[in-house]
Amino acid sequence: MYPAVIEDYQRPASIDEALKAAARYDAGEALFLAGGQSLMQAMKSRLVRPRCVIDLQAVKDLKGVSASGAGVRIGAMTRYVEIAKEAKLKGAYGALGDAAAHVGDRQVRNRGTIGGSLCWNYLAACMPAANLGVGSSMELISASGKKRTLVADEFIKGPLDTARTDDEVLVATTLPAAPSKAGSAYKKWGLVTDALPVIGVAVYVELDGGGAISKARFAVGGLATGPKRAKGAEAALIGKKASDAAAIAAAAEKASAELETQSDLWADSAYRKNLIRSLGGEMIALASKRAAGQ
C-alpha cells in the first residue's frame, strides 16, 4: 500500500513558516507530519488523503526537553527514544518515560514523537493516557498568531479527536514544577511485548509530610471512548498511605468499576476491568514509591 496522490510537500524551517504553509490550504487538506509513525499508516490505508504534507522535521523550536523553575517543557517533535531516557522526567513525571520506553519497537521510537501521538490520539496509544495521568498542558499556536494553552483534560477528546484545530500547531507539552514528593508511573498490557495497549494505566500522586497521598490522578487508555480519568479512584486515594495495600486495592477497584470498558477482538469488557484493577494497583504503588524518592 502507498498513500493517495499528494500534491505538495513542504519542509518549513520555523513554526511561522509551517503555519503559513498550512494556511494556503483549506482546513484539513494540509497535514502536519511529525515522526509519521501513525500518520504514514493512516495515509497508506487512505484513512486520510492530504493534498499537502508539511514535514516538521526541520523546525528546531519544536524539539527537545528543557527544565526551569516553572517546570518541564517537552517540544512536540521530541522523540520517544529521547523521552525514554530523559532524566528531567524521572520521579514526578516518570510515567512519560515509562510510556515512551515501550511504544511500538525501537525503530518506531527512533522516529515517533510525543506531539504526533498526542495530536493523533489513537484509541490504543500510550502518550494520551500518560499525559492525562500526569496532568500536562498543551501549547498551541495558530496561523493568526493566537496562542492558547489547554490542560490535557481539555485537549484530549475521543479517539482520533483533540481540541487542536486544523490551522494550529502543537508546540510543546508542559509540566508544572512538581513538589518534592511527587511521583508517577505508567504501564500497559498488550497481546505481545510492547504491543498497542489493550489497557494502559497512568497514576500521579503527591505525598504530604506524613507520607499520605495528598493529590492523585488516575488515567486509563485503551477505552472505546478515549482516555479517561477515574475520579472516584483519585478521591479514594486522598489521605491514604502507599503502605496501605487494602486502600490501594480499593481505589483500583473503584477505577475498574467507574470506567466503561468495551469488548472487542483483543479483550472483553470484564478482562479490561481486571486489567484496570491489576495495573492500577501496581501503578499507585510505583508512583507512591517514586514520590517518596525510593
Place this chain on the structure above:
Amino acid sequence: MNKTVKITINGEVFEQSVPVRMLLSDFIREVASLTGTHIGCTYEGVCGACTVQVDGEAVKSCLMLASQADGHNVTTIEGLAKDGKLSPLQQAFNDHHALQCGFCTPGILMNMDEFLKVNPNPTDDEIRTGLVGNLCRCTGYAHIIDAVRDAAKRAR
C-alpha cells in the same frame, strides 16, 4: 505531485524527481535499485523487513516518504559489508545459522547494527526487546539472539 529529492544511500548520491507519495522503501528498491531492503507487510509497519538506517538510526523505510529523507544519509543492507568483507554482525549471523529463508534478515541486521552501537553489552532480554519490531517466521529467533550476543562479544 513530484519533488526532486537528493538522498545519499551507502555513500552514493541519488538525485531524482519522484512523486511526493513515494515511500522511502520504494525509492531504495526502485530508484536506487537496491533490492536488499525487503517489503514484508507493506503497510502496517509491523514486520520490520524494510528497516534501514537514516543518519545512523534504524527506521522502517515503509513508514517514511522519500521526500522526508531528502538531504539525509541512508544506509541499507548493501552498505554493511566493507570491501567485500562481511561486517562482524553479518559474520556472526553466518556462523550461527541465524537465518533460514533470509527474507527478514536485512531488516534485522540494520536494526541490530544500530542496537549494538547504542548498547554494546546487551543482555539476552535486551536483545529480545530490541527485536520486537522485526518478524522472523523461520528461525524462532534463538539463533538470531545467539548471533547478536556473539557479535557483541567479538567486538569487545
